[in-house]
Amino acid sequence: MYKESAYQKLTHTNSASMEFNADEQSIILSGNWSWRSINENELKLAYSKINNKFKKININGSKINYLDTSGIYFIDKIIKYLKSKQIEVSKLILSNDGQKLYDRFIDKLNEPIKNTQEQEQSGILINIGHNVVDIWKDVIGIISFFGQFCINCLLLIKSPRSLSTQEIIKTINNAGAKGLWIAILLSFMLGMTLAYEMSPQFRSYGANIYAVNFLGISLLKEVSPLMTAIIIAGRTGSAIAAEIGTMKTQEEIDAIQTMGISPIIRLVLPKVFGTMIITPLITAIADVASLLGGAIVVNYTLDLNYSFFLERLQNNVSIYNYTDGIYKSLAFGFIISLIGCYCGFNVKGNANSIGEYTTKSVVLGIFSIVCIDAIFAIIFEILKI
C-alpha cells in the first residue's frame, strides 16, 4: 500500500493489468492492484490464456504502483492457477512494501478453508415440518407465558403496591387516546359501506326496516369489536413487542431481574391491564361511530330517518348484542397484549429479531383474535344470548 494513493483519485483508467511475455517467460503486472481498479473477469481471462507450454514462469510485479489486500489475493490466484497447470513460479518480484504486505498474507492464503457452517437440509416437506414445529412451539410458549402471567397475578395479590399504575396509564394513553381517532374513522366508514352494499338487497324484498336489525346486530356484535381489536393489534401489540424486545436486547430486562423485581409484574401486567381497560372503551365508541355511519347511509338509500332508526334499534336489537361485543373486546385486549409481551420476551439479541417478532406479534394477535371470536360465537350460541 503506497501513500501517494490517498492524494491521487484512483480510477479505472489506471487499472490493474497483466501481460505475458513469452520470450522472457514472465508475467508483467502493472497498474493499480487495488479493489478500486481490478476487473476480476478481465484478469481471469488474461491468466487463463497462459498455456502449459512453459515449465517455469517469473512474475514481475515491480511495475505495480499500488497494491492492497485484494491485489495480493489476485496475485495469489494467478500463482495458484499456474500451479494447477503444473507451471512452476520461479520468481515473484515485488517492491519492498509489496513484499512486506505479501509476506504478511502468505501463510493465510495457503491455509485450507474450513467450512464451519453446517449445511441445512431444505425441501418442501422439511420446510412444512419446520413451520409446524415452530407454530407448535409458539402455542406451547404462549400457554406457558399465560401460566407465568397467572402466577404473577396471584403474587400481585400479596403485594398490590408493586403494580405500577403509571405504566397502566401510559398504556391507556398510548393505546387509547392516540388510537381512538383511527378506530372511530374506520368503524364509521365500515358502517357506511356495509349499509350501502346491503341496501339494494333489502329494497328488492321491500324489507327496508330490517336493515336496522341487520346493521345493529352485525356492527355491534361482530364488526366493531373485531375492527377495534385489529387496529389495537396493529398499533399497541406491535408497540409492546418492540418496546419489550428493545429492552431485552439492551439487557434492561436482566437488570430488572437482578434487582429482584419480576419483569412480568413490572412490564407485562400494566400493559395487559391497560389494554384490557382501553379496548372495551374504544369498542363502545366505535360502536356508536359505526351505527352513525350506517344510519346516515340508510337515511338516503332506504328512506329510514334517524328517529325511526333509533327507535327500531332500541326495540328490535337486543342489548345482548352490544354486551357480547364488549365482552369479546375485553378478551381481545387481553390476548393482544399478552402476545405482544410474549413476542417481546422472545426477541434474540440482534436487530433483525425485533422486526421479526414485532411482525409476529401482529400476525399471531390477529390470528388469535379470529380464533377467540369463533369460540365466543359457540359459547354465546350455547348460552342462547
Place this chain on the structure above:
Amino acid sequence: MKVKKMADKPIIEIKNLGTNFDGIWVHKNLNLTIYPDRIVSIIGPSGCGKTTLVREILMIQPLTEGEIILAGEKISNYNIDNALTKITLSHVGMMFQHGALFSSLSVLENVMFPLMEFTNFSKNTIEEIARLKLKLTGLSEQAFNLNPVEISGGMLKRVALARTLALDPEVIFLDEPTSGLDPDSASSFDDLISSLQKQLNLTVIMITHDLDSIWSISDEIIYLGNKKVLFHDTVEKAANNKEIPELYNYFNGPRGLAIKKFHLEKTTNNGDLK
C-alpha cells in the same frame, strides 16, 4: 524513542475548527495537523470532544466553523450523498467503541459488507478476501459464521478491526480499542494494531484512556482540553511536560506514575541490550 520524520504532506489538517452544541462551544479555534504513517493517540478528559472531533473528520457530525482537509480533500463542505465524499470515505476506516457490528449479519458477512458495497468482485472472491482480513486480525475460523452476539468482547474488537480494514484504508480511527478487554487481550490487541500499522503503512488515530496503549504503541500524543489542542508531541515529552498541569497529572497521577515508571524502565532495559 520512536520519532518519525515528517512526511511532506499531512494526511489530516484541521484549521480553526469550532463546534457548537446548543450554545456551548465544544471546540473553538482548534488547529491540528497529522502526518501519515504513525500511531497518534488523542487523549483528554471525558467530555472534551475527542469523539466529536473524530466524528467531524468522518463527516458524521457537521462543523459549526472552520475546515478539515482529509487526504488532500477539503471535507467541511461535503455532504454524505456526494460521490467524491464516498471515495474519500473509502480511504478511511472507523472502529467504533462497541464495535457497531451489524447484529443481523454473521461475522464474515460483516466484513463482506463494505466490500459488497464498493467492489465489483464476485461473491466468492469477496468472501475469500473477507476471510483473509479476519485471519489478519487473528480471529479463529470457528467464529466466522457466528453472529456478533455469540462471540466474546475480545473477538468482537477483532471483527470490528477487520471490518475497518476491509477496504484497505490509509487512515483508521479507533475509538477506545482496548476498553473492556482484560490486560492480556488489551496488550495483544495493542501489538496487533502496531504490527498492522507497520505492515499496511496505516495512519492510526486512536482515542484512548488506556495508559498502557499510549506508552507502548503511540508515536504521538494529542491532548485536547480547553476547547483546543493543548499539546501535540511524543509520549515522553507529554509525560514530562510541566507547563500544562492537567497533562502532567494525566501521566503523573496515582495511576499514571506506575505505568510511566514501568515503560521508562522497559525502554532503558532495551537500550542496555543493544
